[in-house]
Amino acid sequence: MLDWELIKEDGTKYYVDTSISLIRDDHGKAIGFRGILRDITERKRSEKKQKDLEAQLYQAQKMETVGRLAGGVAHDFNNLLSIILGYGELMLASLGKGHPHHEMLTQIYQAGIRAQELTRQLLAFSRKQILEMKVVDVNGVVTGFEKLLRRLIGEDTQLTLALSSDPLMVNADIAQMEQVLMNLAVNARDAMPDGGALTIETKAVELDEAYAGTRPGVIPGSYALISVSDTGCGMDKDILERIFEPFFTTKERDKGTGLGLATSYGIVKQHQGNI
Ligand SMILES: Nc1ncnc2c1ncn2[C@@H]1O[C@H](COP(=O)(O)OP(=O)(O)OP(=O)(O)O)[C@@H](O)[C@H]1O
Ligand SMILES: [Mg+2]
Structure with missing residues (x-):
């Protein structure tokens, strides 16, 4: 039995398994092969x-x-x-x-x-901080922190805010939210030594059962999304898998401790959010 990956004329991939057997005549002489192809794309997909x-x-x-x-x-x-x-x-x-x-x-x-x-x-x-929860507008937190962010990333990097037009009310500790924004911005700055663009986007999102089903720990519901992206060096899969581990860093000894994303992870989780 063999699995094959095939490509249809329209370019989509599909998977088949094949079984091949020898056909013999009444005297036991081989006279040909019999092959069966079975489409197993669905099975492959659910296995993945x-x-x-x-x-x-x-x-x-x-x-x-x-x-x-x-x-x-x-x-x-x-x-x-x-x-x-x-x-x-x-x-x-x-x-x-x-x-x-x-x-x-x-x-x-x-x-x-x-x-x-x-x-x-x-x-x-480890989510052991005492949070000062308040109802706040996420957009207000971001704009209130804008000046400091600009100073942090320097003149070679352009900061763009793409905020939702409606207020995004959440229950949060402002200082902790700022801490997360700062950790992400510092990382962006480090990833763009020659400058680049840092974009912060906010919007209201609905995470449904289907989405939650593919991510452990995610509870379906209404969320405020804050997306922070940079045009820096990016990271490969091996690094990506470890970024939230405390003390995981790829930076020189006095440049990074490897706690920025670990603390951000803890803060977001303590706010019942996802990162
Ligand atoms: N925006 C980014 N672009 C590319 N790599 C990143 C980015 N953010 C994080 N990383 C990678 O993830 C690692 C861990 O990040 P984290 O913020 O936890 O620690 P750090 O920046 O190395 O040190 P610290 O934040 O304690 O000063 C980084 O060393 C870097 O390899
Ligand atoms: Mg960092």
Whole structure:
């Protein structure tokens, strides 16, 4: 039995399986072949759909596990860092600038602050942040952040906003939404070292059962869509599969920590959204 991929005259692909058997006459002498072709396009299609769904489910489960792990570690680290920073602050205050250990203690204290920022991002990734939810217009959030975005991406990159004409009311934490926009914009900037175009589009979308059925974790309903696209280098499939993992980065050591998209993922998920 053999599977073949064939192309019809109109260019569409279809799949057939073939079985071929030898025909013999009464004396056992081979006198020909008998072949059967069966159209298995539907089966192939549903097999592929099943495979895609399994891969997505695996991704979602991986993110769950990594999220729980990161959240647990970040939580404990945060408590330990509170002690380090608390006593550090007290010691710095009592030591005075002229003390020979003042400079070293300052370094220790600042490293602690950086560590706290890292754990804060990890907590965002694992959806453990306390959100300040408000009813807001997504378009208002984007335009309110426009000036900062422009400054962030620099003059060589053109920013275009294509916002829905009607307000897009959602329940969200504005600061967290801005955080996501910023992470995406910084990535866009990094992907376009020689400049390019960054486009932010918003619109109301309806995600139906059919769509939700192909994406684990998506609940059908009305959503506000924010699409951020750039004309930068893009990424291949291997990178795409890992972008939401905390600490996954393709950038140099001091250029990226690999937490931007992980935190964005956590924030969006905590808002019952999809990214
Ligand atoms: N707009 C983009 N174009 C091309 N590649 C991207 C884009 N956004 C993300 N990536 C890829 O995904 C990786 C992970 O992105 P992420 O924002 O999580 O981390 P980072 O930008 O490397 O570091 P950090 O955000 O912590 O500074 C990037 O290193 C890059 O390879
Ligand atoms: Mg980033």
